Amino acid sequence: MFTQVPQPLLYAEALLAQFASLSRAADGAALLGDFVRGLAGLSGCELTQLYLLDATHTSLGMNAECLDGVLQPRSAASLPADYNGEQLLQFALCQNRVVSFDDLGGSLQETSFLPASSTPWQSLLCVPLVNQQKAVEGLLLCASRRHINLQGFADSLGQLGSFVLGQLHLLQRLRQPVDAAAPVVRSLPSASGYGLIGKSAAMRQTYSLISKVLHSPYTVLLRGETGTGKEVVARAIHDCGPRRSQAFIVQNCAAFPENLLESELFGYRKGAFTGADRDRAGLFDAANGGTLLLDEIGDMPLSLQAKLLRVLQEGEIRPLGSNDTHKIDVRIIAATHRDLSVLVSEGKFREDLYYRLAQFPIELPALRQREGDILDLAKHFADKACTFLQRDPVRWSDAALDHLSGYTFPGNVRELKGLVERAVLLCEGGELLAEHFSLRLESAPAPEDHCGLNLRERLEAVERNLLLDCLRKNDGNQTLAARELGLPRRTLLYRLGRLNINLGDFDG
Numbered sequence: 001m002f003t004q005v006p007q008p009l010l011y012a013e014a015l016l017a018q019f020a021s022l023s024r025a026a027d028g029a030a031l032l033g034d035f036v037r038g039l040a041g042l043s044g045c046e047l048t049q050l051y052l053l054d055a056t057h058t059s060l061g062m063n064a065e066c067l068d069g070v071l072q073p074r075s076a077a078s079l080p081a082d083y084n085g086e087q088l089l090q091f092a093l094c095q096n097r098v099v100s101f102d103d104l105g106g107s108l109q110e111t112s113f114l115p116a117s118s119t120p121w122q123s124l125l126c127v128p129l130v131n132q133q134k135a136v137e138g139l140l141l142c143a144s145r146r147h148i149n150l151q152g153f154a155d156s157l158g159q160l161g162s163f164v165l166g167q168l169h170l171l172q173r174l175r176q177p178v179d180a181a182a183p184v185v186r187s188l189p190s191a192s193g194y195g196l197i198g199k200s201a202a203m204r205q206t207y208s209l210i211s212k213v214l215h216s217p218y219t220v221l222l223r224g225e226t227g228t229g230k231e232v233v234a235r236a237i238h239d240c241g242p243r244r245s246q247a248f249i250v251q252n253c254a255a256f257p258e259n260l261l262e263s264e265l266f267g268y269r270k271g272a273f274t275g276a277d278r279d280r281a282g283l284f285d286a287a288n289g290g291t292l293l294l295d296e297i298g299d300m301p302l303s304l305q306a307k308l309l310r311v312l313q314e315g316e317i318r319p320l321g322s323n324d325t326h327k328i329d330v331r332i333i334a335a336t337h338r339d340l341s342v343l344v345s346e347g348k349f350r351e352d353l354y355y356r357l358a359q360f361p362i363e364l365p366a367l368r369q370r371e372g373d374i375l376d377l378a379k380h381f382a383d384k385a386c387t388f389l390q391r392d393p394v395r396w397s398d399a400a401l402d403h404l405s406g407y408t409f410p411g412n413v414r415e416l417k418g419l420v421e422r423a424v425l426l427c428e429g430g431e432l433l434a435e436h437f438s439l440r441l442e443s444a445p446a447p448e449d450h451c452g453l454n455l456r457e458r459l460e461a462v463e464r465n466l467l468l469d470c471l472r473k474n475d476g477n478q479t480l481a482a483r484e485l486g487l488p489r490r491t492l493l494y495r496l497g498r499l500n501i502n503l504g505d506f507d508g
């Protein structure tokens with residue numbers, strides 16, 4: 001470990017002294033300050049920093065910094081959840097990889113994490129810090145205005161940093177309530193978390209469940225009405241957990257006929273069936289080390305359910321046409337809008353698989369159960385749409401906000417997103433008005449109307465409502481409706497015909 005540092009013996013002694021002195025730190029703030037000061041002494045760098053992820057793993061904050069031997073006041077600002085522009089930090093964090101440069105040549109002077117300096121920064125070392133569960137929780141960064149090869153310090157400084165993380169957790173547990181001056185790693189998300197929008201009690205409960213399952217290998221069953229965000233939650237569990245640097249793969253179990261679904265999931269050997277002219281790996285292999293989301297699991301055919309159960313129990317798969325099995329390491333997340341226990345009682349879903357999948361169920365609340373979230377989500381989607389369309393942000397009229405809060409959103413967040421994106425497109429004066437949202441308040445289909453419909457039927461129901469709304473708004477004028485929807489008139493007529501919509505449907 002010490003072969004690549006100058007004067008290894010002296011360095012080892014200094015490192016040992018650091019471990020000893022950090023173990024005596026009395027509170028979190030002192031611990032982190034001493035740590036970055038110690039890093040500067042050990043590495044000989046003029047700049048040392050410590051970054052920590054918050055409890056929801058959505059924002060990375062700089063918790064301590066030492067510049068030219070002086071401890072800097074703590075920066076209140078955190079970097080945004082997606083570490084915008086800070087690709088170097090994002091790379092080290094997400095890939096769990098050390099980054100080291102000894103000749104930056106001025107290339108990194110524009111970043112927000114290196115302080116301005118009249119002499120350019122030349123060398124840099126960024127090391128991910130892992131906790132006891134081997135999950136990345138933060139980064140340490142050392143930079144120098146001289147050309148120094150810092151790579152040799154990575155292992156030992158990384159271990160010192162991980163020790164500091166452990167000490168920090170210990171101090172936080174010992175000091176209840178937590179010392180307000182200490183740089184806190186929050187234990188419970190208080191607002192939006194994991195990249196999801198929403199602060200309602202129902203969503204806070206969801207964040208709390210996500211935080212519990214994140215670092216455990218449990219199989220997760222996500223249940224909720226269509227459009228409630230099952231896929232985004234599955235992605236959050238993957239992106240914020242220890243598997244984040246590996247693949248996240250989604251397979252919709254309702255979208256394929258049985259045989260095709262089996263070969264997609266398990267792969268096949270050449271000659272397994274007509275047309276199998278070469279070996280092909282399946283999605284379990286593609287997701288190895290990562291996460292596989294089995295969406296619409298309630299629609300998986302019974303025979304495949306038996307094979308999935310074996311995968312969950314044995315952790316191995318056998319491709320079609322093969323006599324051999326091989327081990328895989330995949331986190332399975334299943335999602336469904338159906339009540340699997342009802343399917344079990346109807347004999348359509350295996351009871352043993354149900355209990356295996358429901359090891360850790362998370363029920364996603366319908367949007368109408370998330371008090372206050374509709375407006376936060378609407379504003380979020382409007383901002384994103386404006387950025388996408390390269391327009392100035394739109395203002396919200398009170399009437400538009402009232403209009404939205406009074407609606408039940410049978411299509412949940414997906415429906416809200418679609419409505420807001422459409423409204424932003426329609427809005428010309430910079431302010432969103434109620435008329436930009438053509439909600440069918442009086443005749444909105446009840447959510448249970450969607451139960452029992454498959455994905456295609458539900459999408460058709462949404463499209464049908466959208467087309468009818470638009471035609472009604474344009475007094476049945478197909479040319480105007482087509483223009484508003486950004487479709488050629490012929491395409492609109494084709495779609496109306498396909499959905500059996502005729503003039504009588506939108507009269508009055």
Ligand SMILES: Nc1ncnc2c1ncn2[C@@H]1O[C@H](COP(=O)(O)OP(=O)(O)OP(=O)(O)O)[C@@H](O)[C@H]1O
Pocket residue numbers: 195196197198224225226227228229230231232233295337413414417
């Ligand atoms: N809490 C949230 N914050 C931000 N965006 C969200 C949130 N929940 C859902 N969305 C957005 O809403 C849309 C629908 O979400 P998603 O596809 O995850 O729903 P779903 O429950 O998996 O739907 P389905 O059952 O139809 O597959 C996506 O565009 C997603 O990004």
